Amino acid sequence: MNERLERAPIGVLEVDRDGTVTAINDAGSELLDVDPEAAAARTINDVFPRSVEDTVPNAIGETIADEQSVEEYYPELDRWLEVSLVPTDESVTLFLRDRTAGRRTERTNDRLRDDLDRIVVLNGLISEILNELIDASTREEIAETICERLGESDIYEFAWFGERELGDDRIAVRAAAGTTGRTLERVTEHLDGPTTVPEERAVETGTPEVIESVGEDPSVPESVRRAAFADGLQSLLAIPLTYGTNVYGAVGVYASDRDAFSERERASFATVGEMAGFAVNATRHRNILLSDTVVELTFEITDAETPLVAVAAEFDVTLSLDGLVPQRDGRPLCYLSVDDEPHRVANALTVEDAVERVRVVADYGDEGSVELTLGEGTPLGRLSTRGATVRSAKYEAGSGRIVIELPPEEDVRRIADAVTRTFDAAVIAKQQRERSTTTAREFRDELRDRLTDHQANALRTAFFADYFESPRESSAEDVADALGITGPTLLYHLRAGQRKLLASFFDPESDKTGVELEESEEVREGN
Incomplete structure (x- = not known):
């Protein structure tokens, strides 16, 4: 090999007509990751890496007659090489150029274009979902809207909507759309079982759960992994339906591609979860407002650890709930009438762990009113965050009484259990009554x-x-x-x-x- 080729910035390899390597320059040995001295006198098959087509060794073996160029990927080197073969009567000279960076840039651009196309489709789907959620008047409409738009799209295989029952942690399947196969059957079997599926974990934590390989992830129950493998499903995104601190359920979205849910997609779906949670909350309250009949429950609270019972007993005062404003963070804003020294009562409430802020609204000496924010871990907080309408509450020395309203289709026992299992409390009255209608x-x-x-x-x-x-x-x-x-x-x-x-x-x-x-x-x- 002459000195000019020896110093060339590109790889140069000289091969006899019988396929024996006679010389290789430094750039060539670096590209092929071979020792230049060891390469000499060896065959092209021993020196040159394998590709899928093995174009270069085959061309030399076929006694190449005309100049040609080929660009291939070489797995052993993890490189794309452009190889130009220039034949002479006695030898073939190979000129090697590394095209890996350009190929990777091209692949990155292709992937970005695919991601952009996917995001455009997804944004269209989400826009349709959000527009239809605004008009949804029932929880069934909410569930069907989300599942149909996602499950029947071109980028996902299927979607299902699960809602947490009022006052309970169990999830019931409300709707599904797309090619559910055997996977949804197996997921449904685990909803009441000892092992949890990703959708249940999303409900427990209130954050999206992403599974990049359903068939291999050990956090997915084995029967679900097998079904997903058989159905050709690889990725899963579980989206919690949130409103403030409330989590009403989850949507499971399944895709056939591995790592199908980018960070941008997850952020977009988080918005869907919040809007769906808001819509579910609104329909639950609408059911109460529009129902001709309501179920009225009266709780007696004797738990001395709850702040309002404790303060009423300590100062021998009566606290009456004038109004309750549910907050998105799950901490209800309450207005209470106090029949004696409201400032003294307010000062006592400020040291209670479950009371987050207190303000005296009016003080007439022997009576007045206070404003306070209660934590979710109180009877009033627990009831207001579970969709019940608090009609009245009154606390006197040693106990309190809370009256709530529920639509008749809700599971009354479960919301009652949410209070009685946590606090010293009991349901002392239950009645279903007709509402008077006013035009x-x-x-x-x-x-x-x-x-x-x-x-x-x-x-x-x-x-x-x-x-x-x-x-x-x-x-x-x-x-x-x-x-x-x-x-x-x-x-x-x-x-x-x-x-x-x-x-x-x-x-x-x-x-x-x-x-x-x-x-x-x-x-x-x-x-």
Whole structure:
């Protein structure tokens, strides 16, 4: 080999016509990972690595006549090589160039294009799911929407929707779509068994569970692994249905590709889980609102470790629940009436572990009200996070009573167990009662009777003058001038009227509240 080829930046290999290697330069020996001295006098089959087609050794063995070039992958080297074969009468010279970096870049670009195409399809699916979840009025519609959109798509094999029963940890299959094969049957068998499937773990932790190889992952029950292998399934993503700290169930999505769920896909599915959880929560509350009949449960709480029972006993006071606002984090915001020294009661509540914040709203000395946030690990917290509507609660020395409402189709025993198994508590009353129906006209007529003329005129004028718009089209002074009254008088009438409007909607004792307000306002409005 001449000096110029010896120093060439590309690999050079000289081979006799009988296939014997006569020379190899340093670049060639490095590319082929061979010792240049040991390579000399050996056959091309011994020196050159194997490829699928073995194009280079075969071409030399067939006494190559014309110059040719080939690019192949060599598994032993984990490299792509471009080999140009230049024949002469007595030998063949091979010029070797490493094309691995370019090939890998090309494969990366192809993979990114495939991922982008997949994300475009997935975003379209998720957009459809979210739009349909907004209009879903039942949990069955929610389950079917998610399963049909995912399970019948081109990128996933099947999907199933499992919902946790009210007041219980077990999961029931609500819907499935796609080619479920034997895998879903085996998953269903394990839902009530001693071993857990990934979907159950997603519910327990509230975080997505990803299995990159279903058939090999030891955390998947063996019967499920076998079924998935037979059905040609490799990847699984279990998505929890979350709303605040509540986890209502999970969606299992199965794919035929290994490592099918990228980080971006998981993030997109997390949004689906949150929206589905919100929709399930909304339908559960809607069932209560629209049901003609409700089941009413009364609990007696004697657990001295619960904060409200403990404080009521310590100070011999009565605490009455005026209102409860469920929070997404599972900690209900409560408003309590206190019949004695509210500041003293508030100070005692602040040191309770299950109470997260306390504020005195009103203090009239011998009575008042407080605002507090309870932890989920309290009777009220547990009931509010399980979809029950808390109608009333009252705590006196030694015990408390909580009244809740449930739609008749819910499993009453399970939600009762969620309280009685955790706290010293018992269900002391259960009844199913019909709800009285009030038409919109009846509601307006009843409310109109409660409003005084001054309040009705102030509200009506402010409404039509766009005082309640944002931004306002009329100021308080504009509305007051139109009515011929002062600004403070207008604001007083507006607040009194709004109080009655809100009491009619939020206060279960609104009839009583309306009478008390009217009696207290007659004197003021007469002045």
